[in-house]
Amino acid sequence: MAQAGLFGDAAASPVSNDEKKIATLREQIRQYDYQYYVLDAPTVPDSEYDKLYRELQALENANPQLITTDSPTQRVGGSPLKAFASITHRQAMLSLNNAFEEDELLAFDKRIREGLGREDIEYAVEPKFDGLAITLTYENGLLTQGATRGDGYTGEDVTSNLRTIRAIPTRLHTTTPPKLLEVRGEVLILKRDFEKLNREQEARGDKLFANPRNAAAGSLRQLDPNITRTRPLTFFAYGLGAAEGIPMLATHSAAMDYLAGLRLPVCRERATVKGLQGILDYYQNIGNKRTVLPFDIDGVVYKVNSLSQQNELGFVSRAPRWAIAHKFPAQEALTVVEAIEVQVGRTGAITPVARLKPVFVGGVTVTNATLHNEDEVRRKDVHAGDTVSVRRAGDVIPEVVSVVLEKRPADARAFVMPTTCPICGSHIIKQEDEAIARCSGGLFCPAQRKQAILHFASRRAMDIEGLGEKLVDQLVDAELVHTLADIYRLDMGTLANLDRMAEKSAQNILDALEHSKKTTLARFIYALGIRNVGEATAKDLARHFGSLQAVQQADIEALLQVPDVGPIVADSIFQFLGEPHNREVIAALMQAGIHWQENAGKANTIGVLTGKTLVLTGTLPSLSRDQAKELIEAAGGKVSGSVSKKTDFVVAGAEAGSKLDKAQELGLVILDEAALLAMLPAAT
DNA sequence: GATCCTCGAGTTCT
DNA sequence: CTCGAGGATC
Numbered sequence: 074m075a076q077a078g079l080f081g082d083a084a085a086s087p088v089s090n091d092e093k094k095i096a097t098l099r100e101q102i103r104q105y106d107y108q109y110y111v112l113d114a115p116t117v118p119d120s121e122y123d124k125l126y127r128e129l130q131a132l133e134n135a136n137p138q139l140i141t142t143d144s145p146t147q148r149v150g151g152s153p154l155k156a157f158a159s160i161t162h163r164q165a166m167l168s169l170n171n172a173f174e175e176d177e178l179l180a181f182d183k184r185i186r187e188g189l190g191r192e193d194i195e196y197a198v199e200p201k202f203d204g205l206a207i208t209l210t211y212e213n214g215l216l217t218q219g220a221t222r223g224d225g226y227t228g229e230d231v232t233s234n235l236r237t238i239r240a241i242p243t244r245l246h247t248t249t250p251p252k253l254l255e256v257r258g259e260v261l262i263l264k265r266d267f268e269k270l271n272r273e274q275e276a277r278g279d280k281l282f283a284n285p286r287n288a289a290a291g292s293l294r295q296l297d298p299n300i301t302r303t304r305p306l307t308f309f310a311y312g313l314g315a316a317e318g319i320p321m322l323a324t325h326s327a328a329m330d331y332l333a334g335l336r337l338p339v340c341r342e343r344a345t346v347k348g349l350q351g352i353l354d355y356y357q358n359i360g361n362k363r364t365v366l367p368f369d370i371d372g373v374v375y376k377v378n379s380l381s382q383q384n385e386l387g388f389v390s391r392a393p394r395w396a397i398a399h400k401f402p403a404q405e406a407l408t409v410v411e412a413i414e415v416q417v418g419r420t421g422a423i424t425p426v427a428r429l430k431p432v433f434v435g436g437v438t439v440t441n442a443t444l445h446n447e448d449e450v451r452r453k454d455v456h457a458g459d460t461v462s463v464r465r466a467g468d469v470i471p472e473v474v475s476v477v478l479e480k481r482p483a484d485a486r487a488f489v490m491p492t493t494c495p496i497c498g499s500h501i502i503k504q505e506d507e508a509i510a511r512c513s514g515g516l517f518c519p520a521q522r523k524q525a526i527l528h529f530a531s532r533r534a535m536d537i538e539g540l541g542e543k544l545v546d547q548l549v550d551a552e553l554v555h556t557l558a559d560i561y562r563l564d565m566g567t568l569a570n571l572d573r574m575a576e577k578s579a580q581n582i583l584d585a586l587e588h589s590k591k592t593t594l595a596r597f598i599y600a601l602g603i604r605n606v607g608e609a610t611a612k613d614l615a616r617h618f619g620s621l622q623a624v625q626q627a628d629i630e631a632l633l634q635v636p637d638v639g640p641i642v643a644d645s646i647f648q649f650l651g652e653p654h655n656r657e658v659i660a661a662l663m664q665a666g667i668h669w670q671e672n673a674g675k676a677n678t679i680g681v682l683t684g685k686t687l688v689l690t691g692t693l694p695s696l697s698r699d700q701a702k703e704l705i706e707a708a709g710g711k712v713s714g715s716v717s718k719k720t721d722f723v724v725a726g727a728e729a730g731s732k733l734d735k736a737q738e739l740g741l742v743i744l745d746e747a748a749l750l751a752m753l754p755a756a757t
Numbered sequence: 758g759a760t761c762c763t764c765g766a767g768t769t770c771t
Numbered sequence: 772c773t774c775g776a777g778g779a780t781c
Contacts (some may be wrong), residue, residue: 426768443768445774456772470769508775509766605777607765637763639778649764717762731772764777 077278091136095144098129100143103242103336110240110307111338143215143244148236153297157229160220163255164210167225167388169374169398170734175353176426181397182349185377188386188394193347197325197378198355199311199343201398202285203369205293207231208314209241214250216243221293224726225693227613227741234293235260246336255314256337258498262289263367266305275278284436285369310337311374326376326732342366345378356399363401372400392733405464405474408432413444413457413488417496419524425488427461427473435465442471446508450488454478458485496520516556517652525602529557532699533608534600537587539582547571556654557601558661561586582673590666594621597667601659604645613637614646620671621659625650681752682710686719690733693746701749708753716741724749 090599109115126145133140174177185194203702219235220228235241238260242597245254249334262270267285274281282288291303310332310598312325322328324365326345333339344363348356359366377383377395386395409430416424424445432439444450453473455461460480461473490510492501499514516522526545540560548554551565563586568579592600598621599611604616606739606750617635618624624646632643649655689701689711696704701724702712716735723736724744736743744752 104761416767421768422767424767437770441769445767465769605765609764637778641777713763714765715763719762760780762777762779765775767774767778768772 079562087732091132095132095136095139097128098125098235099144101125101745102129103244103246106239107146107242107246107336110428111336145243148243148303149298151743152234152351153192155296157231157294159223159227160218160230161227162208162220162225163210166206166222166228166257166277166314167224167392169396170392171372172397172399173402178352178397178399179290179349181375182352185386189377194348194382195324195378196346196347196352197329197343197345197376198352199340199374199748200359200366200370201374202259202261202309202340202398203371204259204289205286207235207258207260207293207308209235209256209258209310211245211254211256213248213252214245214247215239224692224694229294231293233298234295235308237298238306238308240306240308240338242336248336251316251318253315253317253654254319254335255316256310256332257312257314258308258310258337260289260293260306260308261285261325261368262292262305263307264369265367266307271304282729283433283438288416308338309340311340312728315446322380324380324382325376326378328380352399357614360401370401372398374398403464405462406432406434407460407462407477408439410455410457410459412471413450413455415495417512417518417520417524419521419528419602421494421514421518421521423490423494423501423510423512425490427455429461429471432463433462434471439463439465439471442473444473444488447488447490447503448508448631456481456485456487458482488709494518519549521557526554526557526560528561528602529600530589531600534596535592536596537582537589538585539578541583543573544571544582556658556661558658558665561590561662561665561667591668593669594619594671597621597662597669600626601649601655603649605642606646610637610642621663625656625659680707680709681754682708685710686713687711687719687722687724688713688736689724689726690714690731690736693724693726696746701746704753705749722749 102122102125105115105117105125109122118543129144130146133144133146134391170181172181180196180566186192208220208222208228209216210218210220216236217232218230219232219241220230222228229327236243262285264285267282267288270288282291288304289306292301292306295304310329313319313328313332322331322406324345326343329339329343343360344355346352352373355375356373359370363370373399376393383393383395386393388394410427411430412428414428416426418424425447427442427444429440429442444453444455454476455473456476458481460477462475462477463471464474465471490501490503493499494501494512494514497512497514497520499512499518501510502513503510512518512521514521516525523542523545525538526549527542529535530540530545537560541667545554548560548563548571549601551571553563554560556714563582565576565579565583568574569576571579593615595612595615598606599608600615613635614624618627622749627647629640629647631641632638632646633640683707687705689698689712693701705712713720716732716739718739720736720739720741722742722744723732724746725733725736726746733743
């Protein structure tokens with residue numbers, strides 16, 4: 074057989090008969106794997122396959138020196154890992170820009186035509202799998218590594234798990250393997266396999282998976298490949314990464330044909346189409362087939378087919394300009410509103426919430442959905458008892474889309490805004506010109522007190538780790554904490570007596586409290602929770618006044634001098650600080666030992682970014698959002714939440730959303746993390 | 758007075 | 772992320 078040379082150089086061995094037999098068996102099994110897992114068209118019964126497999130195993134056991142890593146018997150091996158190693162991708166695994174509406178697609182096609190200066194664009198189109206993006210590395214035809222996408226720059230080494238997936242060849246089907254080939258694709262579980270898997274889970278009394286995607290993700294992230302092996306994972310390739318020694322390829326579709334020739338599974342629904350009409354027809358076509366496809370998809374991907382045209386178009390920040398993912402509309406599900414209750418926020422805001430009969434939508438089970446305010450409830454006309462359509466808007470937050478009026482039961486109850494606070498009984502007051510009703514109880518209201526404490530302890534404020542909702546509930550309900558200052562009076566005796574709190578966790582809380590005492594003036598002002606004073610305003614105040622005393626002594630006139638402080642904000646601050654109770658609490662907090670460097674804000678505001686406004690979007694590869702913000706502020710720059718003409722730079726990371734789109738529309742300078750870091754003075 | 762820009766506040770689930 | 776509303780600007 075022509076391919077015998079691939080198995081290495083053991084020609085003169087005395088076991089050459091076995092060796093030949095082994096080579097034949099491996100080839101046969103690979104062939105059957107290919108037919109079964111890639112073509113989905115088995116040609117032999119399982120029993121025949123098993124027979125060959127056992128035969129190969131026996132021969133290999135008798136001749137262990139002939140075992141090679143690409144043998145079908147070697148798909149499982151190794152012991153469980155402690156953790157996955159981190160892998161830096163040779164070539165970044167980019168994400169695609171998304172389009173939800175037809176006009177976004179029109180804009181995409183227009184950009185392409187204008188960018189290339191021609192009208193006849195050919196697109197390679199394919200379904201967008203709802204699975205996990207991975208990359209496979211083949212060196213000289215052998216699978217040597219597999220990794221998850223991670224943040225696009227570094228991922229996790231899941232090689233031994235990927236080896237268990239029979240659809241993934243451990244050796245490429247070719248006599249002239251490329252020196253290096255990175256294959257990009259998606260690991261997923263077919264719908265029919267998912268149902269079977271869940272039936273098995275149920276029979277064993279194990280937890281059911283919410284959907285094929287979660288099941289695939291969970292299976293791939295198993296530290297023990299022996300578990301992964303039992304999960305029905307499959308794979309589809311959709312692109313190339315780094316490559317050396319591959320044939321010349323002119324188009325994306327030719328690249329896919331090349332991969333198919335190497336016996337990598339590629340999607341059968343892929344096609345090439347001409348122009349905008351072509352992609353719209355394809356979208357329609359796949360949308361119609363969606364439910365009968367064997368796998369879950371969440372949209373369709375369009376890529377400019379010509380690789381030279383792709384090059385010409387290039388990239389914007391992290392996403393290629395020559396491709397776009399056209400997502401299907403968010404899936405909606407029907408459920409019943411069991412009740413409409415209200416929540417009390419930190420400022421006393423009364424928010425109606427729909428308690429829903431649990432419903433599975435967009436990958437999670439939803440039980441609550443905010444209705445924002447009374448007007449919103451009116452507008453949507455939601456009654457308790459109604460059947461409503463629910464979706465997860467903007468990726469995460471559940472939203473009641475509409476009411477199915479025909480299904481309204483006779484005993485459905487309209488929402489009535491309570492007149493008194495359900496927590497403290499104080500009057501609820503709604504200002505004529507405001508959309509939001511508020512509990513007038515102030516800090517007398519336990520709900521508001523709890524929220525005030527949580528805000529005080531939150532990461533961007535005093536950053537007291539461990540002081541979360543559960544603990545605050547207990548502390549307030551047991552009347553152990555009345556004011557913010559009381560939390561610094563907590564001691565071991567009190568804490569260790571609480572539920573779910575032994576000495577160890579109590580000590581952690583005490584340490585966190587101690588740690589939080591060293592802070593900054595801006596954080597402290599923000600932590601107080603003054604109405605209309607958020608992080609940005611707190612920073613402005615700290616910078617302008619320099620000391621707490623100066624802020625406390627300021628009159629309205631003085632407060633108005635602060636940038637971005639107008640009459641309403643000035644009044645909030647003045648009222649808050651004039652309140653004797655608040656003065657006492659602040660004094661007690663200082664007494665407890667809270668301190669900071671006075672005037673810290675005034676220095677070092679001159680840097681390379683002085684006067685510049687930046688906006689962060691998406692996930693950066695190595696910096697957290699807060700870290701990036703700190704770096705920018707240290708260089709004198711300002712980080713803002715929204716993109717406008719006044720924005721100087723937009724720093725975009727993975728999964729960048731609408732802010733990136735807007736930045737592109739406005740033609741702003743877009744940086745990635747590396748470019749940002751390059752602008753900053755070398756870190757010390 | 759209108760418009761644009763930014764900030765504050767609230768929110769779900771894993 | 773999104774809405775609403777406060778502040779700045781013209």
